[in-house]
Amino acid sequence: MLKPKKVVLAYSGGLDTSIILKWLQTEYGCEVVTFTADLGQGEELEPARQKAILLGIKPENIHIVDVREEFVRDFVFPMFRANALYEGLYLLGTSIARPLISQHLVRIAHETGADAVAHGATGKGNDQVRFELSAAALDPAIRVIAPWRLWDLTSRTKLLEFAEANQIPIAKDKRGEAPFSVDANLLHTSSEGRVLEDPAVEAPDYVYQRITPVEQAPETPEMVEITFEKGDAVAINGERLSPATILTRLNEIGGKHGVGLLDMVENRFVGMKSRGVYETPGGTILMEAHRGIEQITLDSGAGHLKDSIMPRYAELIYNGFWFSPEREALQALIDKTQEHVTGTVRVKLYKGSARTVARWSEHSLYSEKHVTFEEDAGAYDQKDAEGFIRLNALRLKLIATRNARVARKV
Amino acid sequence: MLKPKKVVLAYSGGLDTSIILKWLQTEYGCEVVTFTADLGQGEELEPARQKAILLGIKPENIHIVDVREEFVRDFVFPMFRANALYEGLYLLGTSIARPLISQHLVRIAHETGADAVAHGATGKGNDQVRFELSAAALDPAIRVIAPWRLWDLTSRTKLLEFAEANQIPIAKDKRGEAPFSVDANLLHTSSEGRVLEDPAVEAPDYVYQRITPVEQAPETPEMVEITFEKGDAVAINGERLSPATILTRLNEIGGKHGVGLLDMVENRFVGMKSRGVYETPGGTILMEAHRGIEQITLDSGAGHLKDSIMPRYAELIYNGFWFSPEREALQALIDKTQEHVTGTVRVKLYKGSARTVARWSEHSLYSEKHVTFEEDAGAYDQKDAEGFIRLNALRLKLIATRNARVARKV
């Protein structure tokens, strides 16, 4: 296969992607363009620029972009309209960021005339799949380079040797193995690997990075009111805010109260199980509140339909099929249901839990007139229930009659 | 319609079902047989016997049965194998008890030669549907009498007048309206109506009956280990226990730590929304732990299949179709997946949350060898991922190529 001439690399500025950067240069003799995204991971990005320059990247080839609003508006919010949970629990914090990164890699490749993009995901995980399926859907001709599947730097020692041989600076605390691997963005922090590899062993406290340990969370509950319009959060406590600001605020409040911790074993698309620890403070509150506002504004027909397709929708995102016709078709369904998902929810935060305690909306379908224990002034005729039940029961009676008839003959 | 001659009544011993009892006697001049079940609702049942005798029921017509083991073993546990949540949140505590009660009503009707059964559910709720669909499925010829849909006792005043006119004892605290309505059994306590009718108003503290307010829960976390066999809990902290005992213990532990509170607005089968407050301490822990053990013992194929049919399964139970061919067919699917769901989960309880922190099993599918960040000794060839991704990407590339081709022509 021909060597690529110009490669856009998803570059964090860390040791691993710096090694990849250098490896691309040495392996292919190609020009490297770096893309570093501010996804709200909570790190300064300017050091990434300095490091890229140090590694010989031309200033005009360094692309550092704040994608936080785009991330929340175009990826996180559409996903939350679906109440998406992978395997019943996981809020898909890493999965949902990958297509956005690929989208920028491909965009920059087109703008700079690059013939390939590269990422730092390993050959065992889901992220390689997500990066590469997204790239394929956005540009079927683009080449994707995954150095972890190609090189022979298969041990820590070899990686460090390569780094030293290539004048890549190594931070002191990177000399040893990290005790676990971390991915972070505005939606979540995930930790996996090494000390977390045995699912029978509890995760040590030092794994948790974003969420206050419940024991140290405030002794006083805090209420937060979230306002939605057409399924998306638009205000907190009455203050209208941008998508990324909303998620940032919810992260702060949720993190303070110890909300959003998850320790699970999940099924990777590539066929193995893995154990992850996820911290999703704002997302957990957002999901709770979104369910809360749907409870009064969404009809059971649309609601149950959404619930029934949600696992498939979540699986598609987890597996990397964000840019696929089936995800887009499901999104059309979900978005259609959100037209009246408008109103406000009060969530109570305390010691790790986020619980809806009140919700109200001008779009409410809740009819106190119908449900009341008091006289309902004719809103509902209880006798209707008899016919309703009798016709629902008819087939069950026919079955029972048949079964008895057959049993008698046997 | 002919008057029934002998009616089996689901009788709690409370004021409402006592009024029904008397109303059946006076309206139809029929013999009444009472059925009072110990479902773990936490009330003495002997007073129900005394009251029935007082109201003129013959001793041999009074049936008081401890159904707790049966309830958990044959109804609660099969349902928990499915991780059933109605509308994403509700653990179906009331729904799952109704078919059992109907089953006993029909059984006693057959044993005593009764030609009808009667229940005290109103015409607005789900319970009437559940009682009557179950009865229809078990005996298509049996008549079900629902006095709340028939009589003219449509106000509290009229009910109390009827009670007084018929020498039905009225406890002092029953003179006034209860501020909300309660249903309880071993799985949960539910509260609804009156002070809870406005979903924009927080539930007052006195609604909570079973669960310690989180603020007063112990300051120290507690671990509980639950062992499963084929999807059902069989032991707590290593001690093998009966189904009902397991749920009772989990209720105690969970209740102490404030676990299992839910305030939601749900969609009733009869077409309206209603707000309920649910306390399900043991069930919440059980669900968490069951998911935990499935995480390591259940394959993704079976797991995702289960997840995709769960909403429908939960809806069937909520709507009263426990005794239906479709619930039974779904149960066959679910039970088939549970053959290896065997192992132990450690759950951490603290201040309202129940969180899986460790799980282990001889039936585990988790392969540390495959997932490890360390050298895996050939268990997994990272290069396989390339072919995997390329073939998964193929159709996405064909779509992108087609779309570009069409776009150029337009």
Add this chain to the structure above:
Amino acid sequence: MLKPKKVVLAYSGGLDTSIILKWLQTEYGCEVVTFTADLGQGEELEPARQKAILLGIKPENIHIVDVREEFVRDFVFPMFRANALYEGLYLLGTSIARPLISQHLVRIAHETGADAVAHGATGKGNDQVRFELSAAALDPAIRVIAPWRLWDLTSRTKLLEFAEANQIPIAKDKRGEAPFSVDANLLHTSSEGRVLEDPAVEAPDYVYQRITPVEQAPETPEMVEITFEKGDAVAINGERLSPATILTRLNEIGGKHGVGLLDMVENRFVGMKSRGVYETPGGTILMEAHRGIEQITLDSGAGHLKDSIMPRYAELIYNGFWFSPEREALQALIDKTQEHVTGTVRVKLYKGSARTVARWSEHSLYSEKHVTFEEDAGAYDQKDAEGFIRLNALRLKLIATRNARVARKV
């Protein structure tokens, strides 16, 4: 309940709806407005006008509307985008016409200030449900009158007596019972009841009205080419035609060749099974051709998704939920998938069968380059399949290993 003052009646001009017309006048003393739709049922509608006048309806209260284009464009075509089949076989010809009729009844009620609408469907069938759910969704305040559920004209004799007593003309051939009941529109003719009631007895030949008996169909096959744009048929044999014209033409061609006959027992929403004979010549060809064009233009991801929700979509239409949030959400999904369902299909008609034999499209996803048995010039690397299979096999291997390990221990 108060008597209605002005009622819009779905009026065919036949004996039954004429009796209903008169019954409404005499029972309620109300003004009656008639709505007669040309749905392509193949009957002259002017006689309905004359008969209405004869029965005392004011000319301005007679509404005769040609709804054929609307019917096909807004109801039939959207449904065919989904390949909707109820219970695997039924093309929903009656079901899909009912919401349109209700829509016009409600519209005319609004325009004429009527306070009720009325229909001639019986209390045993699905049509009452379809009419009334549609009306409820379009105007929650409108009253629907279903005389067949209200009156005491429960036998043929009583109906004829009522007709005679009220000077309703009775055609000679209507004196006796019809041997079966018929519903017809541009999409299909359905027959049910009486001679068809025993599903073990073959339908007599005289039941078939629209389709040439296969034995008498031409001995020579005929090809028809149907062109689609975004999922809807737009041309036949290269001639661009309106929706209703397309269906009319396909009915002619299909009918001639004996295509589109179905004899089935189906499950009614009201709980019983019924046997119907359906003749859907044009619809059967349209479905075949639509599947044919989807085969080359629709991706497997979107296609399998559509297939998986189709049964639910068909059930919703059958049950009368056309105007429901869940049907509309599913429609959004389906329509999203049709954006590239554009191209032409050749269908071969002969002696009762309609079979796709060729299809082509500028939007085709079919890649001869990839699929060819010849050398493919590098389009596809067969070695990719190895990694693809190995990762798909991984979880199966882990299961087999686990099962063997557990079996050894037992």
Add this chain to the structure above:
Amino acid sequence: MLKPKKVVLAYSGGLDTSIILKWLQTEYGCEVVTFTADLGQGEELEPARQKAILLGIKPENIHIVDVREEFVRDFVFPMFRANALYEGLYLLGTSIARPLISQHLVRIAHETGADAVAHGATGKGNDQVRFELSAAALDPAIRVIAPWRLWDLTSRTKLLEFAEANQIPIAKDKRGEAPFSVDANLLHTSSEGRVLEDPAVEAPDYVYQRITPVEQAPETPEMVEITFEKGDAVAINGERLSPATILTRLNEIGGKHGVGLLDMVENRFVGMKSRGVYETPGGTILMEAHRGIEQITLDSGAGHLKDSIMPRYAELIYNGFWFSPEREALQALIDKTQEHVTGTVRVKLYKGSARTVARWSEHSLYSEKHVTFEEDAGAYDQKDAEGFIRLNALRLKLIATRNARVARKV
């Protein structure tokens, strides 16, 4: 990778698998064991034995097995219980045979101490996946060799050269390319490739091998009565027959009448579309009849549930996941629904169509008493329909009221 020592090859006796046989011997120097199955493909198998001996296989290493009964009983019939159709049309005739072949390959490998199995499927198709996933599920340690993905015999010329160089006899008619590729077994004959590669070009007549051209089919219709027990066919025209005999007979009758032809473009699991021509005479009749018997014996609840999971079930079989937990769980669901699918169906065959015209069963749920247009003696109270409709309409009314309220405010 080490060379295998003993390989069990799926051997047809044809040129291609003979070349593979020899290639295995020369490439690995290994012992080859052949497995030739009589799946009802309609070929003599003794020539395969002679040819294997000629190629140097020891007689004790030649395994020729008649698997027809096993094939129909354990694979075809369970699948037909589900009414499985891939992409709405394909009866899965090739897909369902592959796991059976793998099962025997693995069994023979265990019995003969072989360390690998081999098949002759190419790297572009589905069969390689089906063979290898089945093998992995049955023995996670077994090695599967797919020579078409490994060797350099990438053209017809090279293959023939290899054959000649290795004294493999080449039938005269195998010198040139076959105009298309064929797979056959008792369920179907499939043809694909070369002259069929352009889906816009009609398949030439000579492609059809098993089914009489419709034009030449008898002018007189023929009736066939198929009796089912628990979902499986057990008798034809009253004669009790073994599974394989039933399918054989239906093939004869159906083939004679031109039944069971399908020309479609389908989506392969490996990501491309391909065009196939399928001839499935007996299977087409069997599917029609099975649907017919389900119509009267299966409840709508179970029936609609089956329909909703069918596409997934069919996809699993198509993709090669017969031996997977999810297929087995779905099978448990399906089998549960078949307990009363017992009775007889009369199917009319004529000129390419197979149409159910009558069905009867002691297990019938059809109630003439309920459905009749005549007086029903109180079986059904039409007034029940009013309550049924009103409660089904309630949510639609609440939505309409809400929407109007919101619209007024905007």
